[in-house]
Amino acid sequence: MLSEMFLKLWHAGLIQKGIWETIYMTVISTAISYVIGLPLGVILTITDKGGIHPIPWLNRVLGVIVNFFRSIPFIILMVAMLPVAKFVVGTSLGNKAMIVMLVIAAAPYIARMVESSVKEVDAGVIEAAQAMGASNFQIIRKVLLPEAKPSLILGAVISMVTILGYSAMASTIGGTGLGQIAISYGHQRFNPDITWICVFLTVLIVQIIQEVGTAIAHRTDKRAKQ
């Protein structure tokens, strides 16, 4: 039995809008986070001891910055970063501001995901490329990233699901989407069924992201196929 409230929200198009906003925020935030996190992850890998271009001090500095942001709980980071959001997009409210905060939280996380994926690439293959006279940039572009691709895609799926979770939290301080509907219509107006419907829809979105992502990663991977 669906409550009147749900039907009202559905007919008003709020539920549909919530789904769309959740997906939109997640996808945009993931994309922007990767623009920052991917190069950062690669730099963390290659400047590390045993990497193709070790720069210990840079690696240390970046590592500390990444760890700093990763160790702050998102809900606190979000509040602390409101001025930054205001500086970047001109407002500390609404989805634009939320995206800024999601990126600040997710980019360091993604950098570590990328780092662990790229570090899986067999050192022998990198050595072979070096022996052929490949420059470090060529090694990154033609060896590290392509060879790590399936693992990078799986990492992107995990990151995306994490960001989806963050985006729901962001609704507590002014974001929109399913999280906001759950809080303002479900929790604050005592409609547990609205909350549960939002939970169900979120789970559904996560499932779809996970399944599609895993399928793409599997399709891309040339290692196990016969």
Add this chain to the structure above:
Amino acid sequence: MIELKHLCKTYSAPDKEIHALEDINLTINDGEIFGIIGLSGAGKSTLVRCINLLEEPSSGQVLVDGKDITKLPRKELLLLRRSIGMIFQSFNLLEQRNVLKNVCFPLEIAGVDRKTAEKKARELLGVVGLADRADSYPSQLSGGQKQRVAIARALASDPKYILCDEATSALDPNTTRSILDLLRQINRDLGVTIIVITHEMKVIDQICDRVAVIDHSRIAEEGKVSEVFTSPQSQIARDLIIPRDRAALDTRNGRKIRLTFNDAYSREPVISNMVLECQAPVNILFADTKEFEGVIYGHMIIELPADPKQADKILVWLKNSPVEWREEV
């Protein structure tokens, strides 16, 4: 020509220095197949990596065609590496690229356009006998096939030299033979100088012209394979020709003699003659013959009779015979 002069490589560990290579001097001539043999940990992998500067020597010179490459700026070093192909024990193919694209890889790096690169790659796959596997991925190939792809890839940039780092150590004996035959053929047909690193004597005697034996970071001896095989000067060379554990199979106290036969005696019943003339029995512990360039060489380890008189008789007979021998300790 590749010349290594007073090459040293030292790694510094927290509490001590590790000397991986000490005063290595070698000359590798154009057109030959040069073997470097040693037990694991002897320093041979470090040595081969000094030739293309994957490892930077601590001191000494690496001269490639007369030019000291340790002094090259990085850009020129990258260019030079294209003229030195390398194959590895674990093949090191790009798993996410098909066979054709793997062979194209060095050409891509050199900025060759795709069409030309693919044409060249297909030719080379023909050379290594894998023309029909161009679209396969490495995971679909056997070890031997992977190494063939790696060889085609190493040949793509028309190298003057190919370095083989334990290239057959992961392969079964038959596959090893076919890969070594392929390397031999490439050396003969394309005139590529090949440097082979291995711990297996059979690899050396199957394809190498000259060999250097490396032990404890130093060159223990060096020479033509047939010479090193017939009269090894160092203990390590003798151990590699007949592994010590096999020579020592017999733990009884009998004195052991190692005999080396060159071509003239390898076809004669030397031991039979010795036993008949001395009227003393000997125990054969190990025997092996090998062929280099159509000439047969043999090694044998015999145990002298326990009776000192009989043993002396045999030693006297050996001293008067033209057979090369030495007592094993």
